[in-house]
Amino acid sequence: MPTITFTSQNGESTTIDDAEGDLMSLAVKHGVQGIEGDCGGVCSCGTCHVQVDPAWIDKTGPATDEEREVLDFEQSATANSRLCCQIEMSPELDGLVVRVVRS
Amino acid sequence: MTDPADPFSEQRRHDGVKLVRAEGQDVPLLLRLRDIKDVCNDTQSFSNDNPLMIILHSEAAVRDVRQLPIESDPPDHTEYRALVEPRFRRPKAPEYQAGIGAIIDSLLDDCLGSAEVEVVRGFALPLQSRGLAQLLGVDESEADLWISWGIHVFRDNELGPKGSELDRYLLAKIEEARESKGDDFFSELNRAEFRGRKLTVEEKHGFANMAFAGGRDTVIHTVSGVIAYVAQHPEALEFLREDANRINTAAEEFVRYVSPLTVITRTCPHATEVLGHEVAAGGRIGLCWPSANRDETVFRSPDQVILDRKPNPHIGFGFGPHNCLGQHQARAILRGLLRAVCDRVERVDLIAAEPEIEQESSYSRQVGYKSLRVRFCGR
Numbered sequence A: 001m002p003t004i005t006f007t008s009q010n011g012e013s014t015t016i017d018d019a020e021g022d023l024m025s026l027a028v029k030h031g032v033q034g035i036e037g038d039c040g041g042v043c044s045c046g047t048c049h050v051q052v053d054p055a056w057i058d059k060t061g062p063a064t065d066e067e068r069e070v071l072d073f074e075q076s077a078t079a080n081s082r083l084c085c086q087i088e089m090s091p092e093l094d095g096l097v098v099r100v101v102r103s
Numbered sequence B: 001m002t003d004p005a006d007p008f009s010e011q012r013r014h015d016g017v018k019l020v021r022a023e024g025q026d027v028p029l030l031l032r033l034r035d036i037k038d039v040c041n042d043t044q045s046f047s048n049d050n051p052l053m054i055i056l057h058s059e060a061a062v063r064d065v066r067q068l069p070i071e072s073d074p075p076d077h078t079e080y081r082a083l084v085e086p087r088f089r090r091p092k093a094p095e096y097q098a099g100i101g102a103i104i105d106s107l108l109d110d111c112l113g114s115a116e117v118e119v120v121r122g123f124a125l126p127l128q129s130r131g132l133a134q135l136l137g138v139d140e141s142e143a144d145l146w147i148s149w150g151i152h153v154f155r156d157n158e159l160g161p162k163g164s165e166l167d168r169y170l171l172a173k174i175e176e177a178r179e180s181k182g183d184d185f186f187s188e189l190n191r192a193e194f195r196g197r198k199l200t201v202e203e204k205h206g207f208a209n210m211a212f213a214g215g216r217d218t219v220i221h222t223v224s225g226v227i228a229y230v231a232q233h234p235e236a237l238e239f240l241r242e243d244a245n246r247i248n249t250a251a252e253e254f255v256r257y258v259s260p261l262t263v264i265t266r267t268c269p270h271a272t273e274v275l276g277h278e279v280a281a282g283g284r285i286g287l288c289w290p291s292a293n294r295d296e297t298v299f300r301s302p303d304q305v306i307l308d309r310k311p312n313p314h315i316g317f318g319f320g321p322h323n324c325l326g327q328h329q330a331r332a333i334l335r336g337l338l339r340a341v342c343d344r345v346e347r348v349d350l351i352a353a354e355p356e357i358e359q360e361s362s363y364s365r366q367v368g369y370k371s372l373r374v375r376f377c378g379r
């Protein structure tokens, strides 16, 4: 079953097995530091910002236009930035690694 | 005639600015989502450090204290905000949300037992006040006093020699809690330290005034907006019940659609230009949240309430360093309200609605209701 790993600013990493649903909800459920998900996943608050490991960006795809409405105003955003509430776990993403941007 | 629900649409599409007269200046209101976000991020050119002037019109008649943290800029703002942020995040805890749920349930008990309810005063105001008592960690009975002040305490009160009733109350509470080790907001302000010193009375007063003013009309208008919508769209409750995720998307959509705060301003320390409009040094510009939240380049069918709208990149709670500290409280209230109404209410019958209209030199806009009379019918 698919596995996802979040690495936080403090160097800690959290690996979640049998991951289902969107990444933000998974991170909040497992207490990943730096992921708040305040707006509940509608792409408004920007508190679930991650950078996708370059090896994975083709599989997750880049940020959508709506994510860009938020990310374009974040100084720390890069081409690999995503709001992880907009990424749904799937078998193709098994082994995905993302870096949490906020501490 | 422009539509009172979105009086900004024509200019938003045309040049992104609407001028409005305030305090002797033609204040350019920014109307597009991206322009507003840019301004929020540039606190050096667009400052919050202008006491009593944060909303469109001067509040000198209703308060004499600088509101904190809003009327300050980084780096001070960052440190001020950090002092109170943990309390404002408490509503994220499930136990806290259960407390809000209990407040809503007891109000709904009363509503369901009445032939008619005036929602603004009979439901939204007590919900907002009791919710605030929980947030501030004070006895629920305090809320009864706040409720007795009515809706307009922050607008219609001309400051007398001893300040407004609210300010007298806040100063007395701060004084009363001087030595207290209690877990309430006033005791916490007394214990707080800013750069190695205690807060001054003015600073404590400024935090307290903001906590009362920021979340009052905003929450009351949004809650009333939810009930009015449900009354006008009987099918909405069934739609929400079909999928638990819709509680959350609907709460965000009501914040976007109602956008209860029309304008927050920024002051320009240096002469500047926004979208072709000159602003003199010391002049102000306005950030028009409801307009940003209907920006047709961002939102599909912006004039429609779409209860499962997702993504919904609204900025109803502001954006950047000053984004709303009360957003967790507001969400706890709105999500709790939608959940409780879905569980317990079959339909809401509208009896009469009198909209509240904000009248400015260049637009009028509906913000909530003066009065909203309905009947709640139980399931």
Ligand code: HEM
Pocket (backbone or CB within 6 Å): B048, B068, B069, B070, B071, B081, B135, B210, B211, B212, B214, B215, B216, B218, B219, B222, B255, B259, B260, B261, B264, B289, B315, B316, B317, B318, B319, B321, B322, B323, B324, B325, B326, B327, B329, B330
């Ligand atoms: C639906 C309800 C609400 C809406 C739409 C709303 C909207 C906003 C907006 C747009 C701002 C940004 C101001 C700026 O950029 O200068 C803001 C800031 C703020 N709000 Fe709210 N608000 C709501 C509820 C509340 C509540 C319930 C409270 C308190 C109990 C509150 C307290 C504050 C405070 C303290 C700030 C200033 C934050 C800072 O300067 O760092 N708000 N709000």
